[in-house]
Amino acid sequence: MQSLRTLAIFFSLLGSISLLGTGPRVIEKHKEDAIKLFRTYIQSENWNNLAKDIARGLHKKAVSIQDLETLAAENPSSLFATALTSAKRLATCKTGLKEHDLVPIAILAESTIACKPGKQFWESKEFGTELQYDPETNFFFIHLDKPLGEGRKKIVTKTLRYDRENPELFARGTTTFNIKDEMDAMRALKGLPCLLEAKALMTHKDPKSHKKISTIVTPIYSGALQDIFDKNIKLSFKQKLKIAHDIMQGITAMQAKGYVHRDLGARNYFYQATISKKKITDISAVVADMGRTIPASDAAKKPVQGNSSYISPEGFFRSKMKGNHYYQSDLFAVGCVFWELYFEKPAAWRKVRAYKKEELPIKERFQLHLSLIQKERADVQKDLPKPSKFGAKEHFITLILKMTDPNPRKRCTAKKALAEIESIIKA
Secondary structure: OHHHHHHHHHHHHHHOHHHHOOOHHHHHHHHHHHHHHHHHHHHHOOHHHHHHHHHHHHHOOOOOHHHHHHHHHHOOOOHHHHHHHHHHHHOOOOOOOOHHHHHHHHHHHHHHHHOOOOOOOEEEOOOOOEEEEEOOOOEEEEEEEEEEEEOOOOEEEEEEEEOOOOOEEEEEEEEOOOOHHHHHHHHHOOOOOOEOOOOEEEEEEOOOOOOEEEEEEEOOOOEEHHHHHHOOOOOOHHHHHHHHHHHHHHHHHHHHOOEEOOOOOHHHEEEEEEEEOOEEEEEEEEEOOOOOOEEHHHOOOOOOOOOHHHOOHHHHHHHHOOOOHHHHHHHHHHHHHHHHHHHOOOOHHHHOOHHHOOOOOHHHHHHHHHHHHHHHHHHHHHOOOOHHHOOHHHHHHHHHHHHOOOOOOOOOOHHHHHHHHHHHHHO
């Protein structure tokens, strides 16, 4: 009760500083009152009030980080001292938050962890940010209003995983849409190479709207492969092969698990680039956006690709497609991406929109689509030298032609495509 009275007096004094003046004696008196109050909170383990009042004290500049460090030194093994050290590490991440913003957040995080919430989801909107605890991963996240992008269903912002030793920034995608298929696929495919990994998958109800909110937390990448195409970023042939290898490794692993992606346009591969002197020196890629990813056994008669310009010829008659046919239609879409990756321009059949006009009968649209594919593939094939004179580039072009063969029975498999890329790299 006494501490509450002290608190009321302390913060009423803070509000009166402008009237009383800001001489050193006045300020020092406020600091002493604040430190006494904080010490009481620490002794009674009243972490919630400690976090709130430290936030207020730092904001009002009644206390400084140095004052808090002095207080922490009195009991270096306390939760408060641990939180203060953690806040310093959090401040090194590119969050836009300063150390004085992060101290109260770290106290709240440490007190939540100390309570061992177990299987209970927990969230709070204190100190101007959103905090969440995920019981599945035992991670504590500090969500930031730093936009990274916006998809058809999800809004993507930055989030900081709280960790005493190694805090990390991640991408956080949130939505009120039903994304159960996507979350199920990411759980089933977790740990496979070259697939976007979910660091956390959370679902909870918004306390105000009562709407179900789903959150997927993933690593942050340099961008999407489509960005490289749009910005005409030049890559060496070796770098193109590296991207192709990573993508095929992801697709092969996915198909080996019995899953089909069904949305393999260039926007749905993320790349990570190391840049030195304004040049890309190293690059890697992952297959991303599992929004349409389902087991092949459930795929029969479903839409073939999210972006219709990547649809394979057989995709025009999806009512006749069985689940395992989607492995090859996925491979055709990847072949279209490899075409643009190597030739640095999209395949002509993807740029022509006439075959998509609904007023044309489906058979006519199919024939137009097929004729465009056949023509451009023939133009590329006639420019190739004899196989005996093939180098690495010619072998890669031949692979692209195999992947985009309009006949799904003649199209190579993902496993064979991966093996061919590996043999080109080793040659």
